[in-house]
Amino acid sequence: MKNLIEQLRTFAKERDWGQFHSPKNLAMALSVEVAELVEHFQWLTQAQSDITDPKNLEEIKQEIGDILIYLTMLSDKLGIDPIRAAKDKIKINNKKYPIETVKGRAKKYNV
């Protein structure tokens, strides 16, 4: 992860792109990359979405790469460690969604 942050700092510095990388812009770019990922799944059934075709999987891998790139750049800008943030959030979710209450139920509409 540290190595990834370093590579991204170098990439942006070499291109003088720091001027475009306000948190606001990075958040927008992140949302655009996520939509490019969503596009792969929009017309599929849930069963079909377990994609195994190597060509599609390679494209999806690149989208996931882009998403982590922008997430890491934004986190770096705001001084946040994303892995730490995820682990802390799991602790919060553990309390928010007690096993006995939510087992087998989706969070919304409790189908």
Added chain:
Amino acid sequence: MKNLIEQLRTFAKERDWGQFHSPKNLAMALSVEVAELVEHFQWLTQAQSDITDPKNLEEIKQEIGDILIYLTMLSDKLGIDPIRAAKDKIKINNKKYPIETVKGRAKKYNV
């Protein structure tokens, strides 16, 4: 990162939530979490978006946590290593955006 994957597998298993976690659904959930992040920045100027207020920063940290959680779950489901994906994508971007061509210019509209 490996530790994060383990924690997420346990969290879903304990709640029997695996049934909801198709790649299609996880991609949707990821897009929803990113929008909750974007919401923090939507009315701010770019300068204001360098958020330093501790309360806002804590909320943003939680959104970043949620995003990495869903990104990791989706990657785990598809057998993709997100950090590897990001580093491979940087190599592709290095070729796609040669320093001499793009220096100081935004990718779109080349303002």
Added chain:
Amino acid sequence: MKNLIEQLRTFAKERDWGQFHSPKNLAMALSVEVAELVEHFQWLTQAQSDITDPKNLEEIKQEIGDILIYLTMLSDKLGIDPIRAAKDKIKINNKKYPIETVKGRAKKYNV
């Protein structure tokens, strides 16, 4: 539609919110509202997503209202007629997706 534009101009003017309503910000706000709509569907199967429960339907109606509000404000700002834009796009799509080629096939992956 014209009446809707008038109502939105008045609403923003009364609150002196025009200063926040740059096309960039309105596009962000639009994406946030769409995610609030997506949230209603993220854990549902496609069959379940044909929502008929009045309470959920009322919430979804409000999200659709918010989306059209921001889409209309953005269009108004850029001098675009959204209904005209939709009809012109249908003409383009008619050529882009010839019936004989695409019948019964999703646009991506041609499952």
Added chain:
Amino acid sequence: MKNLIEQLRTFAKERDWGQFHSPKNLAMALSVEVAELVEHFQWLTQAQSDITDPKNLEEIKQEIGDILIYLTMLSDKLGIDPIRAAKDKIKINNKKYPIETVKGRAKKYNV
């Protein structure tokens, strides 16, 4: 608007695409189209985002067309009138954001 709904029904029917158009899928497609709109603005300053260049404006018009297309299809599917929904939401917002309280302040962070 009624005319637009008719055109969209015909377009989908001719292509036998109704099978893909569950509310869940339409909501995803809507989010993807919105991101294509957001992409036009992501690296611009707010002042630059008042786009006047005819070429860019034509592209943005097409994105707005796509967004209204999916919003209309989803609304049609769920029996919701989007213009009615927007007007009803304005009434709710009028109460939610009283002029005297919010004048000149963004909804979040009250900068």
